[in-house]
Amino acid sequence: MALDRIRVAAAVEVAEGSLLAVQAAGKKLLLSRVNGRAHAVIDRCPHMGMSMAKGTVEGGVVTCPWHNSRFDFCTGSNMDWASAFLGVSMPKWTHKAIAMGKAPAPLTVVPVEESDGQVYVRL
Numbered sequence: 001m002a003l004d005r006i007r008v009a010a011a012v013e014v015a016e017g018s019l020l021a022v023q024a025a026g027k028k029l030l031l032s033r034v035n036g037r038a039h040a041v042i043d044r045c046p047h048m049g050m051s052m053a054k055g056t057v058e059g060g061v062v063t064c065p066w067h068n069s070r071f072d073f074c075t076g077s078n079m080d081w082a083s084a085f086l087g088v089s090m091p092k093w094t095h096k097a098i099a100m101g102k103a104p105a106p107l108t109v110v111p112v113e114e115s116d117g118q119v120y121v122r123l
């Protein structure tokens with residue numbers, strides 16, 4: 001089944017180093033630009049299912065604001081897992097407790113296309 005192409009933003013709204021929260025087809029998405037290319041992920045942290053919209057993105061790595069799990073924004077792969085509480089770094093011996101039994105998992109990435117100054121996702 002072909003995925004629908006849905007316009008989600010103007011290209012100028014999707015910037016390096018910032019997250020843009022949008023909705024498309026009933027799904028919450030985060031958009032950002034990495035090395036000039038727009039990327040999108042489902043806005044649902046795989047740790048506890050929370051929104052990452054108030055997180056940060058730097059150098060193509062997004063950090064969840066809740067427990068600082070970090071993910072490659074382009075591939076979704078997990079780079080660091082549950083190392084903080086409400087964004088405050090915690091000692092390593094607490095990380096297992098913060099993870100609450102959840103194993104590291106990736107973000108879900110969404111295909112993005114840009115044309116004529118607009119950003120589209122495929123859902």
Ligand code: FES
Pocket residue numbers: 045046047048049050064065066067068069082
């Ligand atoms: S909800 Fe994102 S790291 Fe816990």
